[in-house]
Amino acid sequence: MTVTTTQTVSVRDREILRRLGERLAVLAADPVMDERRRLWKAHSVLHSERPMLLAEVSGVLDELIPLTALTCEGEWARGAERGLRARLFVAEEVGDDSVVEAKVYYRHAVQKSGYGVEAVMHRGDDGHGHGSAVWDAPLQTLPDDLDKLHFQEYHYDEAATLQQQALLESVFGDVLTVTNQDWHWWTMGLTGTAINLIGLEELMLKMYDEPEGLHALMAFLRDDHLRMLDWYETHGMLTLNNDDSYIGSGSVGYTDALPQPGYTPGEPVRIADLWGLSESQETVSVSPGLFEEFVFPYQLPVISRFGLSYYGCCEPLERRWHIVKQIPNLRRVSVAPWSDEEAMAANLGQEYIYCRKPNPAYVSTKWEEDIIRQDLRNTLELTRGMAVEIAMKDVHTVAQQPWRLGRWVEIAREEIARVWG
Numbered sequence: 001m002t003v004t005t006t007q008t009v010s011v012r013d014r015e016i017l018r019r020l021g022e023r024l025a026v027l028a029a030d031p032v033m034d035e036r037r038r039l040w041k042a043h044s045v046l047h048s049e050r051p052m053l054l055a056e057v058s059g060v061l062d063e064l065i066p067l068t069a070l071t072c073e074g075e076w077a078r079g080a081e082r083g084l085r086a087r088l089f090v091a092e093e094v095g096d097d098s099v100v101e102a103k104v105y106y107r108h109a110v111q112k113s114g115y116g117v118e119a120v121m122h123r124g125d126d127g128h129g130h131g132s133a134v135w136d137a138p139l140q141t142l143p144d145d146l147d148k149l150h151f152q153e154y155h156y157d158e159a160a161t162l163q164q165q166a167l168l169e170s171v172f173g174d175v176l177t178v179t180n181q182d183w184h185w186w187t188m189g190l191t192g193t194a195i196n197l198i199g200l201e202e203l204m205l206k207m208y209d210e211p212e213g214l215h216a217l218m219a220f221l222r223d224d225h226l227r228m229l230d231w232y233e234t235h236g237m238l239t240l241n242n243d244d245s246y247i248g249s250g251s252v253g254y255t256d257a258l259p260q261p262g263y264t265p266g267e268p269v270r271i272a273d274l275w276g277l278s279e280s281q282e283t284v285s286v287s288p289g290l291f292e293e294f295v296f297p298y299q300l301p302v303i304s305r306f307g308l309s310y311y312g313c314c315e316p317l318e319r320r321w322h323i324v325k326q327i328p329n330l331r332r333v334s335v336a337p338w339s340d341e342e343a344m345a346a347n348l349g350q351e352y353i354y355c356r357k358p359n360p361a362y363v364s365t366k367w368e369e370d371i372i373r374q375d376l377r378n379t380l381e382l383t384r385g386m387a388v389e390i391a392m393k394d395v396h397t398v399a400q401q402p403w404r405l406g407r408w409v410e411i412a413r414e415e416i417a418r419v420w421g
Contacts, residue, residue, distance in 0.1 A: 142213025
């Protein structure tokens with residue numbers, strides 16, 4: 001629900017949104033939400049009482065909440081309506097461990113300058129907003145082309161921020177709490193940005209052909225990210241993410257371990273008070289040795305700034321675990337669909353949260369409950385007694401059968417009861 005231009009909401013649209021907000025508030029008041037918060041907080045400090053479950057719907061909104069189903073007429077109102085209906089769908093139809101908060105959120109409006117060069121993407125489109133992309137990398141020769149880069153600069157637009165807040169207050173002020181929840185970045189992984197600048201194949205080739213140039217680029221990106229963290233911290237643009245905030249590559253932030261000692265409520269939030277994410281899924285085919293030389297040394301000083309961290313996304317980590325585990329604040333670790341689960345269970349043990357991502361094909365293609373059940377059972381038996389969360393994510397179709405995500409959650413709960421008792 002971001003406002004970038006002057007917006008008005010008709011009386012009719014306002015009433016539709018308020019009714020949806022009232023439904024959300026009723027769900028948020030259910031005692032089950034207090035219990036889920038308690039379970040997540042215990043889980044975050046490795047005292048899990050059972051595996052936690054999440055099922056993301058953001059990739060299948062066209063099937064779950066098609067635009068034709070929206071009843072608001074104004075552009076902003078329709079976006080707000082879809083967001084509310086998505087939250088209601090998760091609570092009422094999916095039934096995972098998501099916590100409904102009686103809140104709506106706005107962000108600080110911050111503009112970034114970019115690096116001085118730009119990778120222009122040429123995207124395919126399957127008609128549903130999906131498709132691959134190609135681009136001409138703006139940096140062709142390293143280290144010579146590094147002179148084209150400059151650190152990113154930032155500008156806070158206070159008027160736009162207050163406009164967002166005022167519009168939400170005018171619609172929801174006595175129904176839902178309007179609060180600032182900032183999410184200025186997703187990952188501190190660096191490699192995605194490097195690939196935009198030089199290309200995917202070139203990132204790998206330059207490890208052999210232009211190693212000093214690649215080291216210089218990664219050092220630049222490290223320093224740029226550290227500078228970014230300093231700017232947001234210094235300018236008071238951060239909010240705590242120890243709540244229902246999306247963290248890592250598929251989890252929520254509830255924990256009493258953050259903010260760090262020394263934080264005073266009402267004072268500016270520090271990077272050390274936050275969850276952070278680092279990953280390098282693009283380098284999945286790179287050897288552990290090259291990852292350790294060209295990627296990890298530049299990630300480490302950035303992710304170490306955070307209070308707690310989550311590492312990994314779609315990349316299997318068993319071959320580089322001996323490197324990744326050096327992160328001092330590491331708490332959550334991704335276990336991708338193609339990971340060696342047994343090896344990762346042995347690696348993580350009782351010291352980290354095992355963040356399993358099942359293959360989304362299980363809910364996207366032919367529906368076979370026996371296969372779904374066996375996949376979940378394998379994870380649960382390997383990780384019995386560990387801190388485990390299972391997140392069904394990266395789902396881009398449910399074959400026009402919206403019930404599939406809710407049924408996946410039901411099966412998962414049945415298997416948890418069977419294995420955990």
